[in-house]
Amino acid sequence: MSPRINIGSGDGNSSRGVLVFLVISVAIAGYGGYDYLQQSEAVRNAVEVDATVVETGVDTESGRRGRVDYRPTATFEYSHDGETYTGNSVFPGSVTPTYDTESAARDVVADYEPGDTVTAYVDPASPGSAFLKNQQTDTPVKLAAIGLVGVLLTAIKYVRS
Structure with missing residues (x-):
């Protein structure tokens, strides 16, 4: 039984x-x-590295109830401890924010033009996971x-x- x-x-x-x-x-x-x-750990432990922006943009996603959400994207190259990496995270963590309008998502990456040298942030414990904005988002809290x-x-x- x-x-x-x-x-x-x-x-x-x-x-x-x-x-x-x-x-x-x-x-x-x-x-x-x-x-x-x-996110907290990545922001707390982040060290600055120089990065070269390869591409920025905005992805569209089908949201709930037929709504469209917009996610800012960026690809950049950087080096840490003699190794070269390609990053694609605007924010730390795996749950990234979406925006209601395309213009709001574009504003997030507006300061990053292809070819520009910018500051990226790397957690030395995870050097392959760099991000451009050293700040936490509220997306994980909402989740x-x-x-x-x-x-x-x-x-x-x-x-x-």
Whole structure:
């Protein structure tokens, strides 16, 4: 006999759905928290290096409810401890912000023209992951909050059942 976990009305499909939603919510919150810590560490440990801008631009992404989101992009080359790298992160961390308008995304990379020598930032513990703006974004916090809201909604559903 295997143990059963009942969440919700007792309907097996409903219970599985709630459990899947809970697991996804916890994963989203955890990933947001993890990326926030990664950003903090990268900014805290960053050293400046000279970089040459290769290209900048704006990527478009299909957002929620048919909306379009815009993500600033940049490619740059830099050296650290005698090794040459190519970077493509405007901000530290893996969760980068998107913008509602193309012009807002372009403003983020407006100071970076191809061929320009600019300052990039490198965490010596991860020299292949440089970034151009030595500042944290609020995107990981928003992601963690979305995940926590999912956990809260699951808890409310469970308590009401």
